[in-house]
Amino acid sequence: MFHMLLRDRFIFAVLVFGGLYTLLQLTPSSYGVALGLLGAPGEGLYAFTPHGLRADEWSVWTAYIQAAVNNDFGRVNATSAYGEDLRNFNGLPLLDWALIFKPQFWLFFIAPASWGFSFFHAFWLVAFLIGWRQLLVAFGVNTATAIWATILLLFSSGVWMWWTSSGPLLAGLPWILLAAQSKLPGWVRLPLICWLLVVWMLSHFYPPVIISLAFAGATALLAYRPEVLHWRTLPVPLLSATVAIFLVLLYLWDPIMAMTKTIYPGHRMDSGGAVSWVIYGSQFLPHLNMSGFRHLQGFNLNEIATVGSYLPLLLVVFVNYRCLSTDFLVAQRTDPQLVWRLVVLLTGVSLISIWMLAPVPAGVGRALLWDRVPPVRMIFALGILILLLALEGLRTTRLLVTWRRLAIFFFILTGSWLYSVYVLDDHHHVELESFDDFLILIPLVAAISVSRQRRIPPSIILIAAAALSNLMTFGHYNPIQSAQPIFNRPQTAVTEALRQIQAVHPKNWLAVPGFPGAILNGYGYRSVSHVAITPQLDFFRGLFPDLHDEKFNFLFNRYAHIQVAEIKAPFLPQRDVVTIPLARVAPPLPEPTLTIAKRAPKAKEGGFVNVEENNSTHLRLKGWGLFDRLSPNRRMTLVSSAAITKATISTHVRPDVANAMGDPRLLFSGFALEIHFADKKAIAPVCLITEDSTFGRHLLQNTDAPCQLTRP
DSSP: OHHHHHHSHHHHHHHHHHHHHHHTTEEOOOTHHHHHHTTOTTTTEEESOOOGGGHIIIIIIHHHHHHHHHTTTOSBOTTSSSOOBSOSSBOOOOSSGGGGGOGGGGGGGTSOHHHHHHHHHHHHHHHHHHHHHHHHHHTTOOHHHHHHHHHHHHTSHHHHHTHHHHHHHHHHHHHHHHHHHOOSOHHHHHHHHHHHHHHHHHHBOOHHHHHHHHHHHHHHHHHHOGGGGSTTTTHHHHHHHHHHHHHHHHHTHHHHHHHHTSSBTTTOOOOSOOOOHHHHHTTTSTTTTEETTEETTSSOGGGGOOSOOSHHHHHHHHBOGGGHHHHHHHHHHHOTTHHHHHHHHHHHHHHHHHHHHSOOOHHHHGGGTGGGSOGGGGHHHHHHHHHHHHHHHHHHSOBOOOHHHHHHHHHHHHHHHHHIIIIIOTTOOOOGGGGGGGTTHHHHHHHHHHHHHHTOOHHHHHHHHHHHHHHHHHTTSSOEEESHHHHSOOOOHHHHHHHHHHHTSTTSOBOOSSOOTTHHHHTTOOBSSEEESSOOHHHHHHHOTTSOHHHHHHHHSBOEEEEEESOSSOEEEETTEEEEEGGGTSOOOOOOEEEEESSOOOOEEEEEEEEEEEOSSOEEEEEEOOOOTTOTTOEEEEEESSOEEEEEEEEEOOHHHHHHHTOGGGGGOEEEEEEEESSTTSOOOEEEEEEETTTEEEEEEOSSSTTOBOOO
16 A cells, blocks of 8 residues: 555655644634634734635634534533534534544544644545545546646635635545446445445535535536446445435434524525626636635625636637647547537536526426525536536647737736726726736746747646646635644633633623624633524523514524624524624623713823714714723713714723733723714814723824814
């Protein structure tokens, strides 16, 4: 076995990479966002920037991994205010019978959690790189092209931006297809396929992606290995899939039953359409809809990411059209299955494209379970099938990689870039990162310059250039983050303040606004702010006994991020977020006594305030003052010569201030102040002074106009 690894230098290099990655306890997690909120910004961050948009990872899944570790891998989250079941749709290291189907978590049980977490990520990176290389080679792609195609696929925006949630599903798929087409005897192949399927589905049980990838996998098998789906051989993969689905349903029966009764996502049905042509076009022009990591039209960047590259466009530009028909006829004679493969792959691409772009009724997609797949979630399956088609083009056509054709490609890139900047970008922000469109020219120019001396095949030039373009532009999206601070949690002024607040709660709960997702519970607090993977109806019925049944069911019978705020009644800011009144779970935040004066008393400088909103009706200020969260006599003086008809103040949580000042007492130092003037046209100089028994009296500063905040 070791001798085989030495001979296959790619597999050996990938395994060495995985070992070093684990040894150094590295991860691609964006948990640095949570560490910043908890007072430890930049802790363990080696390179690149954590992304708040990856909240499904850093505020949900990683926090639940922490919760599993905190509970010694038990099924019930005893460290939570909700006491919820940890057996849910997120793959977690739990000590139960399904652990045999979770090899990515095995290191958690024999090594520190930080090593286990790093191994989890290394496991799937290694599985992806080796699995896709091996699958493409099994489909007849030469080894060098297969390696470059694997790199291209991994660092496409859709795969790499979604890696820390959907990565396991994308990494596990090729192994299932390899097992399905293997020549192993049926008695070996059946349990192997079954085991791989259960591993795959339990890694991240998200049906929309599972269904779409299953379609892509079945299409690929039908195109390249139709004998696997022949009626004589089909029973083995069919029985394997049946047993695997049974085991997954058995394991996840409780959360599945709970979710089928929910308002969201249980009653969600999807129709075709809703994917814009611009997003679809980004499959072939990867930067069409984004500039660096900024969406040109202001939407969620991850939702417009695609599993695409410049490879199809490169084929269109560099193919030798004079020889195209001859090449096709020759290829068809030497490879009788070529037409079959192209027809099957094109059919798969066409069906997915129709579902993504056309207003197809949900009932039409029900036969393939597509009514459970939002059209945009088909982007993974579409990208895989388009890549397979492009690889067919590489090996069946002659290519002319010349400077003239490179100039044509450059003009197409320029047109795409101009369209992005001056049509799609509403604000016309021509930023340096927007030139990512042209980075592909670097490897193309370099390869053309040395191709004659090195005799690099044109197909390798194109696939390598497309892969390097994806790597250069999207490869730095996920950070290189140490797992150490994720499990050996830094203690800061913020965490100490939170500990003190929880300690005085009569139920030992922590109820503070400002901390998203499940990060507080993951850090070890019994936080009311949490993520309810399955509805926690008993808990909320106890808090809201007077709420009408229909309204109660609509609010709480759903997957939801539970947040607390200074509001009077629970409401839904969005379909997966429920905000509840802080007063129902904890005493209200201490509000300063507000006094309006004409003259300012003497005070030292301290704190900060700025204008958040300034219009014809009112002035809204936000900032922080030197307020002790435990002080009973917090006061603020509003000084203005103008007549004020109304002024209201509210307290905000400011963990950033508590951490920056190194003082946990400043956790509730934030405030928002809204002022209404009698004369709406008067210029009203405003000064703010804070005072309490701990810190004394301080004049708040503003860098734009110190103590001269005005309104027109």
